[in-house]
Amino acid sequence: MAAPSLLRGAFRRLFAGLWGSGWVSPPARTLREVVEVTEGNTTIIEGKIIEVAEAPTPPNPSGQCPICRWNLKHKYDYVDVLLLSQFIRSDGGMLPRRITGLCMEEHRKIAACVQMAHRAGLLPNHRPLLPEGHVPRKPRLNSFLLEEQKLTELIAKSVFPPPELENLVSDSLVRQIRKAHLEERT
Incomplete structure (x- = not known):
């Protein structure tokens, strides 16, 4: 009596392994596109597997992090x-x-x-939860020096204002700033 049930259990495990290992089911990590085809009175909805390009390889695959x-x-x-x-x-x-x-x-x-x-203040959504009734103190609002490239862009914008703002700044002031800027570059 015990032998037939053991055999059935063994066959179930064997076939379950075959079905789960990929003989019957497609690979788990694929994208599928749903395609709807209408022919007369019948509508066929099928999922076609989309080929996905492989992930790019890093330039230094031997790096440790x-x-x-x-x-x-x-x-x-x-x-x-x-x-x-x-x-x-x-x-x-x-x-x-x-x-x-x-x-x-x-x-x-x-x-x-x-x-x-x-x-x-660049990560406002990543703050720890405060206990109930706790009033947070006012933030210090630190600011850091800009990188050299960003700083030169800001200087260029301030030295050479756009045409619509040039008439608001006195001509002598613009000339002095441009002269000082050109002297610094040389």
Whole structure:
């Protein structure tokens, strides 16, 4: 009596394994496009599998952390909120290294950039929940120096104002600013 039930159980496991292993079902990670075809009175709705291009390979696949692998070592700043938000929790704290996969050096740099972004007010949605009845103090609103490129763009805009604003600034002042700017460049 026990032998037939054991055999049935073994066959079920065998066929369940075949069905689950991909003989019957398509691969799990595919995109499908729903196609509706109407022929006379019949409507056929089918899902066609879309071929997806492979993910790009990193330029430095032997790098030990994601930032080293994609050659981003000295190319990010506290202003790159999209990059920083990948390494922080919803309450604004840093995720641990074992989860992010960052090396120690990059983890420290990312932590410093996250702290600077918090202080500059660039991550407003990543604040810890305050206890009930707690009144937060007024933020200090830190601001940091702009990078050299951004600073020169701002200087150029202030030295050479747009034509519609030139008539508001006195001509002698504009000439003095332009002269000082040209002397600095030489």
